[in-house]
Amino acid sequence: MENLLVMGKSGDRINVKVKNIVIGEKEKVIISGPCSVEDESTMDKIASSLKDKGVHMLRGGAFKPRTSPYSFQGLKFEGLKILKNIGHKYDMPIVSEVMDPRDLDECCKYIDMIQIGSRNMYNYTLLKELGKIKKPVLLKRGMSATISEWLYAAEYIMSAGNSNVVLCERGIRTFENYTRNTLDLNSVAVIKDKYRIPIIVDPSHALGLREYVPSMSLASIAAGADGLIIESHIDPQKAVSDGRQTISVEKIGDIAYKIKKINEIL
Ligand code: PEP
Ligand code: MN
Secondary structure, three states: OOOOOOOOOOOOOOOEEEOOEEEOOOOOEEEEEOOEOOOHHHHHHHHHHHHHOOOOEEEOEOOOOOOOOOOOOOOOHHHHHHHHHHHHHOOOOEEEEOOOHHHHHHHHOOOOEEEEOHHHOOOHHHHHHHHOOOOOEEEEOOOOOOHHHHHHHHHHHHHOOOOOEEEEEOOEOOOOOOOOOEOOOHHHHHHHHHOOOOEEEOHHHHHOOHHHHHHHHHHHHHOOOOEEEEEEEOOHHHOOOOHHHOEEHHHHHHHHHHHHHHHHHO
16 A cells, blocks of 8 residues: 555554544543434433443434335434434434435534445545545445455545544454354454554444344454444344344443453553
């Protein structure tokens, strides 16, 4: 790779500030919430419990990239309004996905950190638009993207003027099909060693099975990740999307505690 903005000498690290939360410093950042925003009362209960357990930021999809066009597509702006209200109530910055460059300006009124989903990592039109705004971006790895392709996607955003980029490893497609994807923690080691932008891990989409989310959360932190984004719900079985990989909000406290312990020896 030539001399890129994503590179840098050590000490030249980029920390990304999302309101009062900083990603890339010593403290590991936990983002959690449901796959999809469902309704205000559910979101309120989830956020209240997560805040209590030390979660820093709230996630919730309002524009959902579903494999089937007949699956729930998200509450769109209605969902973003709910998320913004609840984020404000609990003083938690919010992360949500944007898929269409035409929605970007309007979405920026609600969202604190724009998530670019795995299916859109190669959407260069969208990436260039993100460069024009200053909002922090959570750039998920394309499900079949190499580390270099993913870094070039980050470079698209940064070279267009926005260096507030955080990478998110969410698992890649391999021959293995016991789990939904394969969590490539190699990428975390490589990014932390050679590149200057923060990287967090999404064990929920990487595993697809909630029972393995706690252990792989800890493994991600041990590998050097700057934080985690975990799907959680007050009643995972009833979640409208990705229920099988969603953990109960109750489990987050234990993960948060163990992460702190691991972080002490890093
Ligand atoms: C999500 O975060 O709910 C999501 C759709 O993730 P990904 O783009 O990684 O599949
Ligand atoms: Mn999901």
